[in-house]
Amino acid sequence: MYPEYMSESLEKVTQSRNKRFELAKSGKPIYPPMNAEEREDVLNKFHPDYKVESRRKVRIGPNKGESLTTEVTDMLESHSRITSKLFDLTSPDYETDILIIGGGGAGCAAAIIAQQQGVKSIIATKLRLGDANSMMSQGGMQAAVTPQDPPTKHYLDAIGGGHFDNKPELVRALTEDGPDVAKWLEELGVVWDKADDGTLQVLHGGGTSRKRMLSCRDYTGAIILRTLMDEIRNHPEEITILEFMPIIELLLDHKGQCAGGVLYNLETEEYFTVKAKATMIATGGYGRLHIRGFDTTNHYGATGDGLVMAYKAGAKLMYMDSVQYHPTGSVFPEQIAGFLITEKIRGAGGQPLNKDGEIFVFPREPRDVESSAFIRECLERNNGIQTPSGRVGVWLDSPLIEMLHGEGYINKQFPAMHRQFIRYGIDITQEPMLVYPSLHYQNGGIEINEKTETNIPGLFVAGEASGGVHGRNRLMGNSVLDYNVFGRRTGKYASEYATKAKIGTLSLEHVDKYEKELKDARIKTKRVSPILLPYYTPEDVRKRQLTACYEGTLR
Amino acid sequence: MATKKTAKKKPASPKKKKTKTEVPEEVMATVFIMGKAHKVPADATIMGAIEYAGYQLKRGAGCREGFCGACATVYRLPGDYKIYTGLACTTLVEDGMWLSQLPTFPGQKAIYDIDKIEPSVETIQILYPEVFRCVACNTCTKACPQDLEVMDYIQAAMRGDIEMVMDLSFDCICCGLCAIRCPSEIVQYNVGLLAKRLYGKYLSPKSKELEKRIREMKRNKYDKEYQELLKTKKKDLKKIYYERDLE
Ligand SMILES: Cc1cc2nc3c(=O)[nH]c(=O)nc-3n(C[C@H](O)[C@H](O)[C@H](O)COP(=O)(O)OP(=O)(O)OC[C@H]3O[C@@H](n4cnc5c(N)ncnc54)[C@H](O)[C@@H]3O)c2cc1C
Ligand code: FES
Numbered sequence: 067m068y069p070e071y072m073s074e075s076l077e078k079v080t081q082s083r084n085k086r087f088e089l090a091k092s093g094k095p096i097y098p099p100m101n102a103e104e105r106e107d108v109l110n111k112f113h114p115d116y117k118v119e120s121r122r123k124v125r126i127g128p129n130k131g132e133s134l135t136t137e138v139t140d141m142l143e144s145h146s147r148i149t150s151k152l153f154d155l156t157s158p159d160y161e162t163d164i165l166i167i168g169g170g171g172a173g174c175a176a177a178i179i180a181q182q183q184g185v186k187s188i189i190a191t192k193l194r195l196g197d198a199n200s201m202m203s204q205g206g207m208q209a210a211v212t213p214q215d216p217p218t219k220h221y222l223d224a225i226g227g228g229h230f231d232n233k234p235e236l237v238r239a240l241t242e243d244g245p246d247v248a249k250w251l252e253e254l255g256v257v258w259d260k261a262d263d264g265t266l267q268v269l270h271g272g273g274t275s276r277k278r279m280l281s282c283r284d285y286t287g288a289i290i291l292r293t294l295m296d297e298i299r300n301h302p303e304e305i306t307i308l309e310f311m312p313i314i315e316l317l318l319d320h321k322g323q324c325a326g327g328v329l330y331n332l333e334t335e336e337y338f339t340v341k342a343k344a345t346m347i348a349t350g351g352y353g354r355l356h357i358r359g360f361d362t363t364n365h366y367g368a369t370g371d372g373l374v375m376a377y378k379a380g381a382k383l384m385y386m387d388s389v390q391y392h393p394t395g396s397v398f399p400e401q402i403a404g405f406l407i408t409e410k411i412r413g414a415g416g417q418p419l420n421k422d423g424e425i426f427v428f429p430r431e432p433r434d435v436e437s438s439a440f441i442r443e444c445l446e447r448n449n450g451i452q453t454p455s456g457r458v459g460v461w462l463d464s465p466l467i468e469m470l471h472g473e474g475y476i477n478k479q480f481p482a483m484h485r486q487f488i489r490y491g492i493d494i495t496q497e498p499m500l501v502y503p504s505l506h507y508q509n510g511g512i513e514i515n516e517k518t519e520t521n522i523p524g525l526f527v528a529g530e531a532s533g534g535v536h537g538r539n540r541l542m543g544n545s546v547l548d549y550n551v552f553g554r555r556t557g558k559y560a561s562e563y564a565t566k567a568k569i570g571t572l573s574l575e576h577v578d579k580y581e582k583e584l585k586d587a588r589i590k591t592k593r594v595s596p597i598l599l600p601y602y603t604p605e606d607v608r609k610r611q612l613t614a615c616y617e618g619t620l621r
Numbered sequence: 622m623a624t625k626k627t628a629k630k631k632p633a634s635p636k637k638k639k640t641k642t643e644v645p646e647e648v649m650a651t652v653f654i655m656g657k658a659h660k661v662p663a664d665a666t667i668m669g670a671i672e673y674a675g676y677q678l679k680r681g682a683g684c685r686e687g688f689c690g691a692c693a694t695v696y697r698l699p700g701d702y703k704i705y706t707g708l709a710c711t712t713l714v715e716d717g718m719w720l721s722q723l724p725t726f727p728g729q730k731a732i733y734d735i736d737k738i739e740p741s742v743e744t745i746q747i748l749y750p751e752v753f754r755c756v757a758c759n760t761c762t763k764a765c766p767q768d769l770e771v772m773d774y775i776q777a778a779m780r781g782d783i784e785m786v787m788d789l790s791f792d793c794i795c796c797g798l799c800a801i802r803c804p805s806e807i808v809q810y811n812v813g814l815l816a817k818r819l820y821g822k823y824l825s826p827k828s829k830e831l832e833k834r835i836r837e838m839k840r841n842k843y844d845k846e847y848q849e850l851l852k853t854k855k856k857d858l859k860k861i862y863y864e865r866d867l868e
Contacts, residue, residue: 101863102859102863193680193682193683193691194683194689194691194724194725196683196689197683197684197689197691198683198689201683201684201688201689202684202686202688202689210834211828211830211831211834212830213830213833214868215868216843216846217838217843218843218846218847218850219865221847221850222850222858222861222862222865223865225858225862226858226859226862226863230855230858230859230862234850234851235851238847238851242838242843242847245831245834245835245838246835246838248831249831249835252821252822252825253822254735254818254821254822255735255817255818255819255820255821255822256821257787257791257817257820257821257825258821258825258828260825260826260828262826263826264825264826264827264828264829265828265829265830266828266830266831270868275865275866275867275868276868277868282791283791283792285688285791285792287688288688288689288794289791289817292795292814292817293814293817293818293821296730296814296815296818297735299730299732300732300733300734300735302732310679310680332679333679363686365683365684365685365689366678366682366683366684366685367683400664401664401665401666401669401711401713402686402711405686406686481791481792482687482688482792485687485767485768485792486686486687486711489711599677599678599679601672601677602669602672602673603672603675603676603677604673604675607673607674607675608675610675611675
């Protein structure tokens with residue numbers, strides 16, 4: 067329930083609704099989209115990435131000298147949890163064909179394709195299998211499936227949304243594989259939203275020129291990932307699942323090939339080694355770094371671990387200066403601050419409004435532009451609505467959706483959203499939601515090519531951990547597609563690699579070398595990475611925890 | 622004491638809900654986390670309370686937004702004999718709450734080849750025969766933090782109505798709370814999952830548009846267009862992009 071003092075503003079939203087409804091229904095533009103100059107202007111002035119203090123030069127490693135997001139630089143300039151002399155690498159604890167690091171969408175897709183080719187894999191994952199960002203996607207997956215939408219239109223949308231910085235061959239792979247991924251998932255049992263005659267339901271997303279968002283109500287990610295997980299569990303002979311066992315460093319061999327990794331049992335605090343013919347990083351994003359203090363939509367384990375492991379082993383990162391803030395993170399009630407409100411709400415006609423109930427931006431600009439416009443409306447124009455705890459936000463008018471599509475539409479299409487708010491006495495079929503940008507997606511990552519190879523032989527990367535696919539800004543629905551397209555590609559190419567690879571003497575020397583680089587660059591820090599889990603312990607409790615300063619464990 | 626209620630099956634909450642502006646910041650509640658008393662903010666979620674008390678969660682937290690089912694929790698309230706169930710990430714604490722998390726549940730999952738089974742009642746009989754032990758007690762439905770009609774979909778499974786199982790179990794997050802309460806030891810969420818896969822693969826009407834597009838892709842129909850786009854200079858690509866027509 068909204069506090070009393072918001073009722074005046076809420077009233078204005080209700081008052082303007084009929085007029086906005088008539089306009090939306092007429093098919094006339096409800097608000098003009100920005101041109102190139104306007105986009106640039108709002109980004110420069112208001113996007114958090116464009117502030118000077120948001121970046122810092124990294125002093126060591128493959129991207130040395132490049133300015134990266136400050137929190138990422140901090141993470142890269144950190145100590146390892148281990149040194150090479152702690153390990154006898156002549157008798158690894160596990161051996162497999164492909165070591166898959168991360169049990170989210172990309173990892174699961176790869177394991178299935180590998181299994182179909184008779185290649186064995188171990189999925190080592192930090193939490194449970196499927197406790198991942200992939201489980202949470204609500205809005206949908208883009209794929210060019212309608213007659214008016216050739217995949218080349220999808221290409222153009224994705225590359226324009228990414229400010230033309232995307233690696234073109236990756237965008238081609240992404241958009242070209244799209245239709246096949248839609249079919250592949252259906253054959254595994256994914257239930258797409260469809261009309262009675264089988265026509266796939268398609269909706270708009272931010273930055274799309276055609277309706278191409280496929281969905282499974284607003285549990286898209288959950289339906290897809292649970293299908294993939296179930297398939298994986300149907301093949302226990304070929305696919306081994308290790309839960310609560312994150313990888314904390316990669317292993318190389320004496321020829322510089324990637325050859326597995328070091329496991330850390332989160333509960334017993336033991337370390338184990340895995341020898342593999344090929345290795346895949348599928349560790350997802352970094353929302354739990356809370357960059358610039360933002361709340362995040364991401365799952366608990368999204369701490370960017372893959373980036374730092376790969377970096378220490380010599381892999382190049384790409385566009386790690388660019389962060390995606392989702393325009394519509396929830397700001398009220400406080401308990402769900404930062405939670406995602408799917409972009410599909412705007413795709414279905416929901417409108418962002420200021421405190422006077424006026425629309426102030428085209429609702430479906432690319433995410434960075436839309437987010438910046440929200441920030442401008444709140445901070446510069448002072449047209450936001452304050453919450454009791456001091457946050458600020460704009461309205462997202464959901465009742466309009468019911469008017470546009472008929473009563474019951476929200477309950478059918480957005481059960482998760484409805485549930486999220488009704489718990490707190492807010493019925494989104496009757497009242498709007500209060501939103502502000504929330505830290506959402508790691509636009510950049512480890513640089514890959516269209517076979518998901520990196521500059522380290524034997525190391526493959528797919529999904530949110532990779533960089534280049536989305537340039538400096540991802541569009542909605544392209545990352546669910548991404549983890550499927552490139553996860554499957556890793557499955558294929560890593561399997562090919564694994565059948566031929568000859569692994570030499572295992573080594574962790576790169577970890578020692580990196581440690582020396584830190585020292586030579588005179589970087590003095592107590593930081594340890596990968597970070598594995600964030601902590602939300604209050605300061606006073608933490609002070610009493612004498613183990614809090616231990617290095618190398620979570621304690 | 623400020624008590625905010627969440628799920629509808631708990632005792633009805635007072636009509637006048639308190640908001641933060643009316644409630645002083647320091648309103649606290651006492652909760653018993655696995656038996657130990659802690660003072661936590663009265664408007665915290667169970668997950669927030671556990672962390673506030675100083676625990677570093679390893680198990681029992683995944684998505685933190687109500688999608689993954691990692692945070693299943695059982696609790697009791699003072700003066701009430703009932704066992705309540707909820708998700709730690711979305712349920713608010715109440716004064717005197719006694720809670721325990723159930724981060725994993727040893728539910729059995731049938732192993733099958735999705736290409737070789739049929740969307741019929743026989744499949745349910747073979748893979749999950751315990752479904753037919755359902756005594757229609759409705760405890761599963763009461764335990765569901767998503768408010769799904771769990772018993773109804775188990776009954777539908779007994780009839781082989783795969784579509785209904787799919788529809789009613791669609792929003793299931795596999796937290797396991799239904800299964801742990803079930804006197805017949807049915808693993809409801811896995812039955813739902815099986816039905817969804819069967820429906821998606823075998824019963825959902827096929828999209829002709831998609832089939833057509835797949836055929837086009839096999840013929841490399843867009844190869845030339847792609848090659849041209851890949852050759853186009855950034856400047857020209859920008860022009861094409863900003864001038865593209867919108868559906
Ligand atoms: C709330 C939300 C909504 C979204 N909605 C959409 C949408 O509608 N459409 C869309 O296209 N995209 C959406 N996205 C983005 C998309 O879901 C993700 O980008 C994508 O699923 C990432 O998949 P992934 O497999 O790369 O990573 P993840 O699914 O995050 O999987 C990574 C896994 O690796 C594990 N891991 C991390 N570190 C380690 C380690 N050191 N060792 C072992 N395992 C590790 C993690 O715990 C996790 O299980 C959304 C994201 C969020 C958070
Ligand atoms: S942590 Fe995922 S449902 Fe609660």
